[in-house]
Amino acid sequence: MGTARLLRSGWVAPVGVGLVGVVLSFLAFWSAYRADQERVRTMLELRADWRTRDLEAKIRISGNAVENVTIAMATATAPAPTISERSPPAPIVALIM
Numbered sequence: 001m002g003t004a005r006l007l008r009s010g011w012v013a014p015v016g017v018g019l020v021g022v023v024l025s026f027l028a029f030w031s032a033y034r035a036d037q038e039r040v041r042t043m044l045e046l047r048a049d050w051r052t053r054d055l056e057a058k059i060r061i062s063g064n065a066v067e068n069v070t071i072a073m074a075t076a077t078a079p080a081p082t083i084s085e086r087s088p089p090a091p092i093v094a095l096i097m
Helices: 002-008 012-075
Strands: none
Touching: none
16 A cells, blocks of 8 residues: 555656756766767867878978988099188289379
């Protein structure tokens, strides 16, 4: 008789609906959190891949410049003298007279 009276009381249905609502809300927030984490992870991977390709392109470009300088130095017979090794300029006598 006690069990039947307990089931007939008006608070069981609202409590049951409330518990189901709490569980469903928890599952919704949990799945939204996981989706957000996956989105962040995907964006970070995309940025890392883009940055890697960018650095590879920059290294490739700078490697071409270094290669060109190396080829130019290898084909030159002797390097040009620096400013300190050049002969002094001829005296400017014509301007004084």
